[in-house]
Amino acid sequence: EPLWGEDDRPRLGAFGPVKVRVPAKINLHLGVGPVRADGYHELATVYHAISIHDELSARAADSLVLTMDGEGAGELALDDTNLVIRAAKALAEATARPAHARLHLRKQIPLAGGLAGGSADAAAALVACDALWGTGLGREELAHIAASLGSDVPFLVLGGTALGSGRGETVTPILASGHQWHWVVAVADGGLSTPAVYQRLDEMREAGEAPDPIGAPDEILVALRQRDPAVLAKALQNDMAPAALSLRPALRDVLAAGDAAGALAGLVSGSGPTCVFLARDASHAGTVAAALNASGTCRDARVAHGPVAGARPV
Numbered sequence: 001e002p003l004w005g006e007d008d009r010p011r012l013g014a015f016g017p018v019k020v021r022v023p024a025k026i027n028l029h030l031g032v033g034p035v036r037a038d039g040y041h042e043l044a045t046v047y048h049a050i051s052i053h054d055e056l057s058a059r060a061a062d063s064l065v066l067t068m069d070g071e072g073a074g075e076l077a078l079d080d081t082n083l084v085i086r087a088a089k090a091l092a093e094a095t096a097r098p099a100h101a102r103l104h105l106r107k108q109i110p111l112a113g114g115l116a117g118g119s120a121d122a123a124a125a126l127v128a129c130d131a132l133w134g135t136g137l138g139r140e141e142l143a144h145i146a147a148s149l150g151s152d153v154p155f156l157v158l159g160g161t162a163l164g165s166g167r168g169e170t171v172t173p174i175l176a177s178g179h180q181w182h183w184v185v186a187v188a189d190g191g192l193s194t195p196a197v198y199q200r201l202d203e204m205r206e207a208g209e210a211p212d213p214i215g216a217p218d219e220i221l222v223a224l225r226q227r228d229p230a231v232l233a234k235a236l237q238n239d240m241a242p243a244a245l246s247l248r249p250a251l252r253d254v255l256a257a258g259d260a261a262g263a264l265a266g267l268v269s270g271s272g273p274t275c276v277f278l279a280r281d282a283s284h285a286g287t288v289a290a291a292l293n294a295s296g297t298c299r300d301a302r303v304a305h306g307p308v309a310g311a312r313p314v
């Protein structure tokens with residue numbers, strides 16, 4: 001089941017507080033097609049939710065207020081441009097109620113990191129306000145509002161491992177094998193702008209400097225069923241990697257450090273600059289993370305596992 005069923009749907013009434021945990025995402029396969037008439041790129045992707053979480057709490061209030069702490073506190077605007085505020089307002093508008101809530105965001109997902117942190121916070125806000133306000137919206141309607149907020153938002157409501165198509169907003173769950181995959185997430189100093197990386201990819205393709213597009217994720221789907229990290233390692237691919245490396249050449253050092261540390265594979269996460277590394281198991285991930293932290297090539301290397309659930313009340 002992608003989302004909660006009608007019966008286990010949280011209905012917490014008017015008085016909160018509601019606390020929602022939402023994961024970061026990586027793309028096990030990120031196939032980028034040509035740019036469309038609307039400016040978005042057609043994607044063939046495999047999303048995977050990992051155990052780096054943001055947490056959003058929502059309380060009843062008589063206005064809409066957002067505060068935050070953790071990753072990016074002081075850098076991220078808390079006004080109407082913030083995806084949390086935009087999500088609360090979109091849900092309020094869709095259900096014809098005032099957007100009243102006191103929201104607090106506790107961030108661990110880095111900003112502009114290729115881990116969909118902003119989209120995760122939008123997904124958390126939708127789920128938290130939906131529970132706080134008892135909107136009674138169905139999953140279809142929530143998914144529709146989610147898609148209007150950003151291409152990755154529907155996946156972050158869903159969680160797990162899923163196929164993404166369209167501009168990424170159309171998601172289909174991939175039956176979980178029950179296997180947990182172990183990752184090391186190398187967080188960079190400073191972010192990369194997603195539109196800038198897409199634009200660089202378009203330029204590189206036009207100039208004939210980009211590799212052939214990777215296309216459909218068939219190989220990943222087969223590898224996921226085999227539950228063998230050595231097999232999955234060979235199937236990880238990202239069309240955006242050359243563009244991210246072109247804008248941030250130092251990422252080659254991060255990938256080389258992970259390789260030297262014995263990671264099974266290294267991959268630019270989404271549009272970067274975060275790099276993720278596949279490990280054999282939890283203990284191997286710890287070893288690789290320690291070596292990456294000692295290498296000085298990244299701000300912070302953290303262990304994570306996946307798949308994990310999407311935005312959920314805790």
Ligand code: C5P
Binds near residue numbers: 041167
């Ligand atoms: O959908 P979202 O707001 O997260 O996308 C941010 C930007 O990333 C878009 O404005 C667009 O420039 C780029 N993008 C794209 N193709 C996609 C998804 C995003 O070009 N499939």
